[in-house]
Amino acid sequence: MEFKPEYYIIILFTIALFFTLGISIGSVFQFEDLNNNNGLSKNVSNFNFSDVEIKKSLLPIPGVDNDGKGVAAFLETTIREGSGFTLVNINELTAGSSTQNSARVAVRTAKDYLGLDNDENLDVIYSIKTNAGFIDGPSAGAAMAVSLVSLLEDKPLNKTVAITGFVDEDGTIGPASGIEQKASALKAEGIEILLVSDQISLPRDYVKKESCGFINGLEYCEVNYIAEGKVIISGVTIIPVKDLEEAMGYFYGEIFE
Numbered sequence: 068m069e070f071k072p073e074y075y076i077i078i079l080f081t082i083a084l085f086f087t088l089g090i091s092i093g094s095v096f097q098f099e100d101l102n103n104n105n106g107l108s109k110n111v112s113n114f115n116f117s118d119v120e121i122k123k124s125l126l127p128i129p130g131v132d133n134d135g136k137g138v139a140a141f142l143e144t145t146i147r148e149g150s151g152f153t154l155v156n157i158n159e160l161t162a163g164s165s166t167q168n169s170a171r172v173a174v175r176t177a178k179d180y181l182g183l184d185n186d187e188n189l190d191v192i193y194s195i196k197t198n199a200g201f202i203d204g205p206s207a208g209a210a211m212a213v214s215l216v217s218l219l220e221d222k223p224l225n226k227t228v229a230i231t232g233f234v235d236e237d238g239t240i241g242p243a244s245g246i247e248q249k250a251s252a253l254k255a256e257g258i259e260i261l262l263v264s265d266q267i268s269l270p271r272d273y274v275k276k277e278s279c280g281f282i283n284g285l286e287y288c289e290v291n292y293i294a295e296g297k298v299i300i301s302g303v304t305i306i307p308v309k310d311l312e313e314a315m316g317y318f319y320g321e322i323f324e
Contacts, residue, residue: 121146122221123146124214124218125141126213127141127256128140128229129252129253131244131245131248131249137247142214143196144192144193145191145194146191155170156193162193165204165205170191170208172236173209173211174215177216193211205241206232206243208232209230209234216315217318224318227258228262229258229261230263231262232262237310246261250305259302260304262306263305276291
């Protein structure tokens with residue numbers, strides 16, 4: 068059978084038509100699929116550090132200078148998406164090794180407290196502003212953990228509460244020295260409560276209590292000295308706390324003195 072030339076033209080036109088329709092239909096389905104993917108909601112239960120914008124917080128922290136005098140410094144905490152770095156600087160200078168190590172422990176502890184992955188790419192930068200001389204030590208560790216938890220949970224901190232002491236990876240707040248000097252310095256910054264480790268033996272005021280009675284007609288009296296419930300130094304109430312969880316309760320206003 069022989070086909071006339073016009074038949075070949077019709078066949079070629081038909082093939083071209085189906086090819087064009089196939090491309091058009093495929094493009095429509097692909098466009099719809101892309102739109103559907105863009106509309107997927109994120110699983111908010113899985114914290115994604117890539118969603119973190121640059122955030123900052125400022126927290127008063129107490130210290131003791133080289134002359135043994137209490138000073139009030141300020142801890143600025145910055146978080147941002149990055150490579151997982153933790154950095155501490157004091158007055159724009161890199162902090163000593165003790166403070167740097169304390170900061171790394173604070174970051175791990177804060178993430179563990181929130182149930183977050185320690186391997187996520189979050190940069191944490193701690194900047195300590197102070198008029199004192201050289202400062203190095205672990206006693207700002209608890210404040211570092213508190214400020215990071217606050218930023219990650221996006222909750223404000225009570226501005227009348229401060230904390231001193233280091234933090235262990237299990238969340239325990241460790242002791243710090245110079246409590247009296249630190250309380251005095253913080254009072255000028257409007258701090259009303261200073262949280263410290265419950266491992267510290269605090270200086271307490273004792274009240275004399277006398278009780279008398281009779282035995283076989285003879286009067287006897289007994290004198291006892293009872294420690295007052297609150298410890299107040301320079302107008303600042305000193306409250307012992309066990310761990311990071313208890314400390315966050317005071318900073319969030321969930322626990323009252």
